[in-house]
Amino acid sequence: MGTVLASLTANKDLFYGTHEVQVAEANTNPEESSKRCARGCCSDDMVDVDKFTLEHLPIEYRQDDIFHLAQAIASLTVKLKVTFVSDSRPQFIPKTDSPYPLYDKRGSGDFISMGSGRVCDVVQQKGKGGDTCKCSGCKISPNPSKNWWTIKIFTATAVVYDSKEANQTSCTFFDHGGENDHNKFKISGCRCVWLDVEGDLCLLEIISCNKKLCELLFSTIKTFNVLWQSLNQTFKNLKATDERLIIIVSHPHGDHKRISVGHGVDIGIICNLGFSKYIYNAPTCLGSSGGPVYALGNNWFKTEYVHSGYRHDVDSPKHSPVYSKSHSEVLDPSNLSISFINAGKDSSQTESIFFTNTSCADKTETLVGAEYIPQTFPDIEKYVKYKGYSTRWY
Secondary structure (H helix, E strand, O other): OHHHHOOOOOOHHHHOOEEOOEEEOOOOOHHHHHHOOOOOHHHHOOEEHHHOOHHHOOHHHOOHHHHHHHHHHHHHEEEEEEOOOOOOOOOEOOOOOOEOOOHHHOOOOOOEEEEEEEEEEEEEEEOOOOOOOOOHHHHOOOOOOOEEEEEEEEEOOOOOOOHHHHOOEEEEEOOOOHHHOOOOEEEEOOEEEEEEOOOOEEEEEEEEOOHHHHHHHHHHHHHHHHHHHHHHHHOOOOOOOOOEEEEEEEOHHHOOOEEEEEEEEEHHHHOOOOOOOEEEOOOOOOOOOOOEEEEOOOOOOOEEEEEEEEOOOOOOOOOOOEEEEEEEOOOOHHHOOOOOOOOOOOHHHOOOOEEOOOOHHHOOOOOOOHHHOOOOOOOHHHHOOOOOOOOOEO
């Protein structure tokens, strides 16, 4: 651990890495890609939703409410498949000379890219003045539905950059794999309603008149909100610099969703960067970008964290660095509907580290870019109990 954490310096390149967007030929089989995963984490460390148990949580966090929250997060996690790359993608990540993902494939549609996202809200709509549902089915139906729902989804801009890409994006819900696929449902065509390129976060909207799907999502959101708010109160005395539980749900390689568990610290607070940025050792893989990241005690009405990518580290060849992005106050709470690693493996043995993104709403004018990062970081090791931190981040 010492050589890795001690290597964190003011070098701005350390804060940017490779996004974990799965790029493949159009006829790629996601299940086969997972089996061929070079890192091995898809089968070893990322747990199928239907196999996830209380014992997969670190022993100090084995409580029912945390377990049920992980299940709720999993139910709200979606798989995103994009068949077009916008010609508006920038050449570099803002304020850096690090290449922006998929820039070299702009304007292309001869392949697919896949990532993850999280349903954050479901709003019922009722047609007025002859308005009807605009989902793909109703557009060609002689009797379009007069009742429909707008589903809102957070993901990373590396996964879906703008509305051009959103229009060519399909979203799959409840792809849990195996016998738990009875609620699986796919909708094509989204709309990008908000994005923050520097923060690697965007908000999508998708329309559906599938009452069963939307009511199930709405019910899950209500359960999810009760659980995280309760945990937020239970762990409200955690210091911002305290190491804590991290839970990530994603669709590695565009396959069925899996749960990853580990520990993390807010390096943004520890290093006084002016924004929140977690590092963590929960494993991810290609296709995990955009997946929800839960840091124990997180206020989900205030901050949204999604996983972004990783960075290779010479000291830890087995796993690579990963990090996620956050944005505060993106959704006004008044507008919201009220609606994990191997159990047999000690958490100290995981070898992945992840970073959260910068939160634009929290930045000040003097803390906007990488050039404002301090010349040296404090001793991060004193904040970390568990080992196995390599340099995974974004």
